[in-house]
Amino acid sequence: MKRRNILWIAVLMMVGALGGTLVWSAPSRGEDLGDWASLKEAARGSEVRFYGWGGDPRVNAWLDSFVAPRMKERYGVTLRRVGMNIQEILNKLLSEKAGGKDTGIIDVVWINGENFYAARKGDLLFGPFTERLPHFEAFLDVSGEEVAFDFGFPTEGFESPWGRGQLVLFRDSSRLPREIRGYEDFLKAAQEHPGEITYPAPPDFTGSAFVRTLICHMVGRENIASLSSDKELLREAVAPAMEFLRDLKPYLWMEGASYPATSSQLRNMYEDGELLLGMSYTPFLVPGKIASGEFPESTESFVFERGTVGNTHFLAIPFNAPNKAGAMLFINAMLDPEMQASKYDPSRWGDLPVLDLSRLSPGERVLFDNLSPGKGALPLEEILQGRIPELPALFIPLLDELWREAVLQ
């Protein structure tokens, strides 16, 4: 009797294991929904799963404590945030696509640049959907360079802008008094403070943007952007910048033998006083960090006189999103002036708004005008002055490889 029981258990476990591999698929919502009102109705009571970079506690806190309660209150939608790197998200979607999984688990992804390009090429996104969002037409300059294009690649309604980032550097002015106006000053500062300055290793997003900024300064953006995405052509074109970075190397942290792997690591080392200089793609990072006591009071933000690279970041919907109606509702809500102003608030996230401010009513304008950058940050105009649009998406991984080959090895 006992033996037979064990056998039965084994058989049941087998059946269970097999059953577990068959995916129960639910019908997806949103694709065939008519107008906005019925879409809103369909999304009520649902859950929207937002996947995106989760590396900044302030961004996470803003989503959890400001956005989520409003989504619940206004639309009856529960926002679930999952922190995951975009490359991993795309790999997940790609294997779901290959496996024929039509109902996934991700509703909204945070994306831009080369990853958007890869996602479009792999046919991993749902759309075009932006024309259905009421706020899209109402508040955006829809044909503008930063809405219609993403790293030079047309967005074609497959992603909706969410915010704008730009590379901003910061230094501890009490220990690094030199003003850094361009790459020449950067080298001088490194020579004066050997081992106390560095940048994150590409393909880290921030480190990669720093290298591209130097390339644009030394070679001229137009001379690069017009090339075709051929590695050897690029190698030749960016050679002066790579040579500069090699000259810089002996004065860097650990003599350039190693670089921080991520911008978070760079920031930690700055907090510990191990480095005198840091950088971030979040322009208003510094005031919040000073307020929380993580950065020294003497931290000052700066950009190069001839600008730094900046780009727009977007929200998109995966091809197999289970709740497309909820996803669109969420993405539309993100374009709401109140949301954008709160996101821009340097005491929260400090992300630059994407709205065309001239389209706002005076009441909505005030939300933005009332915000001041805060201690240690630059005024908005100063950041945007000389803003360099990102290089074409396809160049990014190639330039990262060139950096490894030319500078690191």
Add this chain to the structure above:
Amino acid sequence: MRREPLRAFLLLIPALLVLGGLFLGSFAPALLQSLGHFPAVGMRGYTLGYYRELFGDPEFLGSLLFSLRISCISSALAVVLGTFLGFLLFSKRKKEGVQRFLALLPIAVPHTVAALLVLQLLSRTGMLGRFLFSLGILASPAEMGSFVFDPSGVGVIVAYLWKGLPFAAVVVAVVLRTLDPRLCEAALVLGASRIQVFWHVLLPLLFPTLSSTFVLLFGFSFGAFEVPFLLGPTFPQALPVAAYRAYLNPDMASRPYAMVYVVVITAMVLGLVFLYGFLARRGERFS
């Protein structure tokens, strides 16, 4: 009687489904992609070109050597030092409680935490540098230099050693306890010194255990990601870290390179599994 093998097989099926399914389900696509077959992005056909290319690439070879070196050094040190610690644990039974606790603690602590401890201790602004500075041995804490993120991989080795050494010690202590004490007594009675007993009686008996422990530690550190990711240099990167970087390249056409890394790591670890099985069987014969 005749039904015994069948029943054993049936009972094994659930476990095999999970283990085999997970392994084959992920390894088979990786192998195909490493050969350039990736229909999801329109790449079809098979080639060994990606293997050839990577095996001629200094970055790949640098990663391979780096991984082999850190695994070799950390596992060898762990086994040698662990043997002595194991003897201490075995022979001084009176204070067993405290010692066992101290020895077992690192085994229970996850690798990520171990890596962060090493970072706290050995980084340029770490505690060791500050301590030596406060004693006046160093002129400034930064003079310590950095033992983490260094191209020689000292930080990675220290983290693996901290985890591996107590593991080896516990294994040694357990095996010593199962040995027949009369063997040592006989040797002592016949006039052998304590050191001779150690070298000629205990070590040969322990050897199979030590070699399989080495293989186990080696295999783990060779295939693991988090410690070299957190403590390793930007160049050369350990194989799993380099594989991850290659995997994150958004250009899908370069996916096969990432999968070559994965296949090489897997092949190496599988080889070690067989070596472990072989050594373990030999160990059984010994005792």
